[in-house]
Amino acid sequence: MLLPLLALFFLPFSIAASVDADHAKLVQLAAKHSGVIKLDDSSYKLLTNPKRTWSSSVQFTALDKKRRCGPCKEFDPTWNAVAKAWAKVPAAERDNHFFATVDFDRAMTIFQQLGLQSAPVVQVWPAADGPRRPAHGRTNPITLDFSQGFDAAPLAEQLSHYTPAPIPYKAPFDYSRIASGAFLVLSFVAALRFVSPILKSRWTWAAITVLTSLIMTSGYMFVRIRGMPYTGPNGAWVAGGYQTQYGQEVQVVAMIYGTLAAGFLMLTLVVPRQLSPSRQRMQIYLWTGVIFVMYSVLVSLFKEKNRGYPFRLLL
């Protein structure tokens, strides 16, 4: 009865010893780089030891300039911040979960092994052995999704599902923002005497109102919420399709709307004040022409977005 148990106990002992040695190495590595292990091929093998009793979260990235990976650069600080937060956890728990980074240019083979084609990617490797082995027994890595963006707080929250203790991430207190905000308020108060005639003028407010409504009705919020780029590939600035648009379209469309509105205002408010008949006539024709041409441009731009639209003016 006891014998098989004993055998079971001793059999993995030699392996366990090497696992422990690996673990000690990893703890050292982590301590050296303020919580994030920079992985190469050999340390990667250490980390993903099939008998590992620890879990880890790994960032796959390509930070080298020649890789031109914008999102990688954007995500890297977030990753380091979360890893730093994890380094504050008491050692008993901290040493059971590691944060690591694989850079494409340091360890291309790892990328190939895992069949990764894009970066950045975050994977969580659960423990494969020992008490922290997940109950369902699936020990292959879990890829996290970035559906909530590159912010640190949701990332920490997501990772906390897999770490032995929740990651104590707190958004850093943004002193510079507070300071600049306070500075702005103070300077505004100080300048109030000089600014107040501007603030009291209705035309300031008119400009603000008109600009706001122009920008809003040109799809600015769409671009912001969807995070649309300023232009498309190859410098195309009109996004094909009725339900989408690029950043530059906001400017162009707002400008067209603004010109057309200005044309109408000129015709109603300014032209009638012109006292010389010939000059007035010229202005009327000028603004009527501007309205007509701009309107044609607008319609043809709309036709570009909505191919089935049957109408057109000049263009």
Place this chain on the structure above:
Amino acid sequence: MPLAYSVPTDLSPATVVNATSLLRIVALALISGAAIASRLFAVVNFESIIHEFDPWFNYRATRVLASEGFYEFWNWFDPTAWYPLGRVVGGTIYPGLMATSGVIYNILHALNLPVDIRNICVLLAPGFSALTAWSTYMFTKEMKNESAGLLAAAFIGIVPGYISRSVAGSYDNEAIAIFLLMFTFFLWIKALKTGSALFGTLAALFYFYMVAAWGGYAFITNMIPLHAFALILMGRFSSRLYVAYSSWYAIGTLASMQVPFVGFQPVRTSEHMAALGVFGLLQIIAFSELVRAHVSSKQFQSLLYASVIGMGILGALGIVGLTYKGWIAPWTGRFYSLWDTGYAKKYIPIIASVSEHQPTAWPSFFMDLQLLIFLFPAGVVLCFRELRDEHVFVIIYAVVASYFAGVMVRLMLTLTPCVCVCAAVAFSSVLDTYIDPVEPEAVEEDAQTAGDGAVSASSTAVSTSSGSTTTTKKGKKAAPAAHAGPLDGLVSTVSAAVSSKKGEKARGIFGGDTRLAVILNALGMLLFFVLHCTYVTSSAYSSPSVVLASTNPDGSQHIIDDFREAYYWLRQNTPETAVVMSWWDYGYQIAGMADRPTLVDNNTWNNTHIATVGKAMSSSEEVAYPILRKHDVDYVLVIFGGLLGYSGDDINKFLWMVRIAQGVWPDEIQEPNYFTAKGEYRVDDEASATMKNSLMYKMSYYRFAELFGGNQAVDRVRGQQMPRIGPTLDYLDEAFTSENWIVRIYQVKKDDLLGRDLRTANAFEQGKKRKRSKPVARRKAIV
């Protein structure tokens, strides 16, 4: 005074007045006719049918109201919705729409006109659009004059932005709500102008009607206080404002609390606190004005000011404190997501998943408003020019509504009336200027050029070139007001044009050809607008979405009626108590057309229940089966567009099901599992294993490949080639598939009579041998 063209002079003023008022009435009648007629495309092209999803519930509720009376409707508990929970309908809806139809129904029947309740429901929205046109006329009349009012009425009558929500058959709350919105605003302006408590009370009553009709009443609840607050800040506090606001707020709030669905919200939630705060502020200011009128001491007045400000701050702190302590509920998610646009996606995926809650790209604005969208800023500037109290309202409305419309497609509806009013003001100003026959006296050409030196006739120089001495001075005075900005030049010239209003005679236009050019251009634009509206309405906004239309090669229309086919199949072939599970989009339609109990529907009040359905749809058969059985599900209904190319099907909505289920069971359902290794969303051979095993995938593609008779099966929505051997089902039986495969209904199998696992039973039937090595899984307990 020279005239550009001759006008009859022998008309008495009374004749002119009478003729214009007659013309106005005729014009309004014609506008109403056009508004109603342009909404009937859906009835003409298809039939008199209720559209889309929510209207089906409203229609069902109205039928209950019409057949069983108001009290039955009020106390209606619907056990078939949200099975097994049920739904207290009377307390969870805005009853205004149903009550309106019910009243119309009863009046018509009292007059012995036996109109079917369905036709009343279908035609309610077009009917109310005529009333909207009228109320917009009244509102714009307060802003400018009758002619601008008529233009505004015509605009709102046919503008697609409003038609999209009020075609015949779209029997939804918005159908009557826009009329109520405009009319409440009109009454508020009227009350503010006259300082009459009568109009304030009327505004409160229509506000109550609005509260009873649409959740968007919160827009009024915040617009009116915002207007009042802006007026106070501008130093325009008056007893008129005090009377109008106090009567509106006191009566309107008490009345709105009578709607059971609203209840105590007006005093318990943050959305309503602005109204309460402004009400308090007005009382404080009115009191201080009263004291000031009676006390002369300077010190006392400054003391008074300090105490007024102190009281205001205390009140604000009080509201904040109450919110903090939980006495006042913080912003609800729906409302909050308007400000923090990332909020909904993170915390309330159900709201983010609805297509009408997406942000608006500019083509949508142009499609829905066309030329009005660029006349709108011009109208706003004209409002600034006069800046009476009511213009402040329109200006605030313009800013707020254009932001909201940018954030959510759906809120285009609240922007539309404002755009129509502003555009009408701008357009009628153009017409006023150029139709007016009076010509100014010309100034000598050479004197003019000598006066202001070498000034080109370019637009920016207009203000100076128009300048006799007074204008230039005023122009300079106004100059510092216009600080840096793209509209710099415009603002300064316009301000110069405006600020010389008095003291100088109004200017005019010379010659007939110039008049003709501008007016012809304007008329051409209006004509184009009409063409555009007709095109958009007939092509984009008149589809019932219950019935689809396609075009045959010869150009004739082919009707695809799969939805009704399937729903009527359910109605006629299943027991009345058979529970149907589907994604929540189709809950109201199943209840309305098939009359069967549903698990979830479009009233998305219970996120967990929806997530349960999402989990069942996105997990494998073995996992889903106990869920189905626990909820007594007899039939499962999926929408599949792969054969026809109908893109609004369940596979395209599937990721939302996954996401919503993941929100509740993050350990069991994970979104990345449904993507391929490359992160693509695919349904063909390369689809991930989780995807292929999910109930939704299996139900959608079950026997799909067989349809192609050995050829390569193609999913026409996703444009992917399907595997030759499709999925198999062990726990469900195909019960019905509609003509074009859009609706597929599966029956959930009962437990095996011999107590076997259904998969084993199936394998046995097909003659497959059971593997000896592995013991048979015991039948899973259902509880």
